[in-house]
Amino acid sequence: MPADASSAIPLALDQLREHLDVGPGEVPGLLERLTQVPDPRDPRGVRHALSVVLALTACAVLAGATSLLAVGEWISDAPPQVLEGLGVCPDPVLPRRLVPAETTVRRLQTRIDGDALDRAVGGWLADRRPASAGLRGLSVDGKSLRGAAKARGRKVHLLAAVEHTTGLVLAQLDVGEKTGETRRFQPLLDNVADLAGTVVTSDALHTQREHAAYLLGRRAHYIAIVKGNQKKLRKQLKSLPWQEIPLQGRTRGSGHGRSEIRRIKVATVRTTTAPDPAGNSGEPR
Secondary structure, eight states: OOOOTTOOOOHHHHGGGGOTTOOGGGHHHHHHHHTTSOOOSOSTTOOSOHHHHHHHHHHHHHTTOOSHHHHHHHHHHOOHHHHHHTTOOBOSSSSSBOOOOHHHHHHHHHHSOHHHHHHHHHHHHHHTOOOOSSOOEEEEEEEEEEEEEOGGGOEEEEEEEEETTTOOEEEEEEOSSGGGHHHHHHHHHHTSSOOTTOEEEEOGGGOOHHHHHHHHHTTOEEEOOOOGGGHHHHHHHHTSOGGGSOEEEEEEEEETTEEEEEEEEEEOOSSSSSSSOSOEESOOO
């Protein structure tokens, strides 16, 4: 079923609303990234390059558009110099640029490869990320989107890699449902160019030997939460003499309707079931 004109903007582009500080000099880099998204159309008779349509949509979002209808209005009102800079072709007869109609934008947004668009936008956000002085923290987390559903009513469930300090979404995939998260952990992080030296955090669902081996293979660090899905490892960690290990830190906070106190202790463990661990830190949870 075709999307309604007032329907939501693709999620990969919608996140650009959080980065309104984009300067004119950064637009060419975004355009280059968007050319990596495959065009689902038959090349015969194509009037508007997919990268141009996506770039127009992205600029509309950066200008405040919150629906495809608003995107279409922004495109129709865009100044000629902006259209020229984004690669919109000139009209061969009239002194104007041939902008895509709102219906064209809407149809294309429903047909493009969402994962490819996520990779393109995530790559551009990573390109403009400021240099970090210390270790980079990267959270892998999944969430179901309220009010968003695909054909046959299936909810949209995303798995994203988000930087701790900046909140940048460096990679994002539609995993189908929450139970599909573990299968998409490695494909998600394959889209993050350089993981060396990065500390990857995730919830207990992703405390898997395969994930740990993958991260070590990419020279990354990880902080794994051990719960009931890793019973043997949890039993090993619970048996450690935590009362004798000095406290390294303590934090108090609140979230999800409850107050939490977190205590940090560090111990070197050489005989756990984790793959080639240099150590495990923190109290088992």
